[in-house]
Amino acid sequence: MQGEPAHPPRRPRRTGRPGRHPVRVRHPAQPGRRRVTPPALPCTLTTAAGTFRLRPVRPADLPLITAWMNDPVVAAYWSLDGPAERTGRHVEAQLAADGHSTPYLGLLDGTPMSYWEVYRADLDPLARHYPAEPHDTGIHLLLGPPEARGRGLGSTLLTALADHLLRYVPRLVGEPDVRNTPSLRAFRTAGFDRAAELDLPDKRAVLMTRRPAPPAERAATP
Numbered sequence: 001m002q003g004e005p006a007h008p009p010r011r012p013r014r015t016g017r018p019g020r021h022p023v024r025v026r027h028p029a030q031p032g033r034r035r036v037t038p039p040a041l042p043c044t045l046t047t048a049a050g051t052f053r054l055r056p057v058r059p060a061d062l063p064l065i066t067a068w069m070n071d072p073v074v075a076a077y078w079s080l081d082g083p084a085e086r087t088g089r090h091v092e093a094q095l096a097a098d099g100h101s102t103p104y105l106g107l108l109d110g111t112p113m114s115y116w117e118v119y120r121a122d123l124d125p126l127a128r129h130y131p132a133e134p135h136d137t138g139i140h141l142l143l144g145p146p147e148a149r150g151r152g153l154g155s156t157l158l159t160a161l162a163d164h165l166l167r168y169v170p171r172l173v174g175e176p177d178v179r180n181t182p183s184l185r186a187f188r189t190a191g192f193d194r195a196a197e198l199d200l201p202d203k204r205a206v207l208m209t210r211r212p213a214p215p216a217e218r219a220a221t222p
Contacts, residue, residue, distance in 0.1 A: 040168045041118060042104065045160045050109040052157055054116060057095065057103040062088050065105075065115055068144035077177055078142065079202075100124065106141075106157065113148045114157065116141045118165075121173045129198045130173075130207050137169040154182065155189035162190050166212040175205040184208075 042055045057065070066087040068074055075081035080090055094103045100123045106114030121127060121138035141158065143149050162172055174192060176183035184206060188194070192208035 040164060041102070043161075043164055045164055047156050047160045049153055049156045052160055053107045053110075054104045054161065055107070057091055057105050057115075061105050061112070062091060064112060064144070065091065068115060068142060071144075071146065073146070073149070074142050074144075077180055077183075108148075108153070108157075113145055113153075114141060114143050116161075126173075126175060126200070129200055130196065133171055135169055136171050136173050137165060138173045138175070139165075140174075149182070152189075154186040158186055158190040162192075162210055166210065170211065172210045174208040175200070176208070178204045178206050 042053070044051060044053045046052075062084060066084045069078055069080040069087050070082070072081075080087050091103050093099065094101045094117065101117050101119030104116040104118065105112055106116055108114075117138075117140040119138045119140075121136040122132040122134055124138065126132075126138065127136075139158070139161070141154070143154055165172060172192070174183075174187050175198060176187065178184075178197060184194075187208040190210070192210040195207045195209045198205045198207050
């Protein structure tokens with residue numbers, strides 16, 4: 001299950017073709033802007049699948065993330081396959097001090113198994129394509145190892161993270177590719193509503209949104 005970035009580099013959709021264009025960073029740094037730190041992150045969450053920890057990506061993580069990006073299942077939506085420098089430029093730009101997206105490594109019971117980006121959607125190019133609200137917070141994710149996919153882990157971890165973040169932000173958004181059935185299913189299972197379809201520069205996406213549960217519903221939750 002992959003929740004790919006909204007503005008991947010413009011190039012052919014399929015992997016394995018020559019002549020790839022240089023990567024274009026989706027979150028360009030803007031002079032004078034300080035990093036917008038996502039609230040309540042990093043974090044450690046208890047889930048039905050085990051202990052899930054989200055921590056900032058470190059330079060030493062890049063070989064692992066590059067290997068995940070070169071999996072054809074991931075590359076079909078993230079478009080960051082190829083040499084390590086391609087993934088490195090994308091991740092390192094987000095690690096710069098003036099970005100509004102932060103990359104995280106997800107560990108389940110201590111084992112790295114997912115890559116996440118938590119970002120201010122209202123400050124992102126995505127905001128030009130939907131009625132953004134102040135402090136909208138977006139989520140991108142991918143499950144790295146093939147054995148982590150197809151067994152509900154994406155929805156379990158996304159639910160836990162969404163529940164956590166919605167204690168601090170007014171709304172979460174996602175924009176998976178309309179063709180990405182596993183990602184759409186995970187967002188729905190995690191309580192996101194299908195709000196619209198968006199024509200983004202490199203894909204047709206489904207805008208998924210989730211707000212905090214109403215107070216009465218929260219009180220009824222054990």
